[in-house]
Amino acid sequence: MFTPKAIGFVRSPYTDTKSIPKGLGARHVADGVLEILPEFEPGLMDIEGFSHLFVIWTFDRSEGFDLIGSPPFEERPHGVFSTRSPRRPNPIALTVVELKNREGNLLNVHGVDMLDGTPILDIKPYLSSIPAEKLRRGWIAEAEARKQG
């Protein structure tokens, strides 16, 4: 296996996990900056052309994992691979952000849900979507229905 290394860090308005919107219908509307280390800046060539990016990052302030747990907004337990819990066997996270613009090694983005200072492992272009009408959203959809009902 490889040894993960930070290619940069997130600048975000969130300094503690309580301030990050969570739960059903939580919207990630915060602006932030992906600050890429100067040594990796050449890898950003042509990224300006993409409207959305996948950001792969680490839950660096989480330790250990639970295979089954209850999300904060849901009393029922679910398997960790059915949730976005930070307590995962590999503490890897994935966020889709909208790229507003680039200034050298800085990517100004919309839609961050990371803590300030979070290490970034990778950035990839978002190329295509599964149409909404083809998605089944399991326990999330059921919990939303219960909340509204």
Place this chain on the structure above:
Amino acid sequence: MFTPKAIGFVRSPYTDTKSIPKGLGARHVADGVLEILPEFEPGLMDIEGFSHLFVIWTFDRSEGFDLIGSPPFEERPHGVFSTRSPRRPNPIALTVVELKNREGNLLNVHGVDMLDGTPILDIKPYLSSIPAEKLRRGWIAEAEARKQG
């Protein structure tokens, strides 16, 4: 930083990289199996409810990285973070698959583009999509237009 560990392995029809569809318009239509290690099987609870999954995996047969390179189907160079190249600072890959069904620790999926035996790092539910009309696809869209033109 954490030490990555496999939570399971991909069973795929692809045994060498040449056989994996690549390039503009490449479609990933192969069926495969995500074989989760028995010790992590409890983490799959409730995953059957989701139609699509993000699979995070490692390019375990790739070494080193290039910050700028030319994809196989494109003579022009691009930054690695604007491409899906396996030669990345962190050899982490992301694939969206359709979940057909689950048999215990086995997830039967559609749309694999991994080599047989590839280590899996994480699985997450696919919850929402960026609408196609909101996506800009940069050099990929330009290359597609040139190919058609």
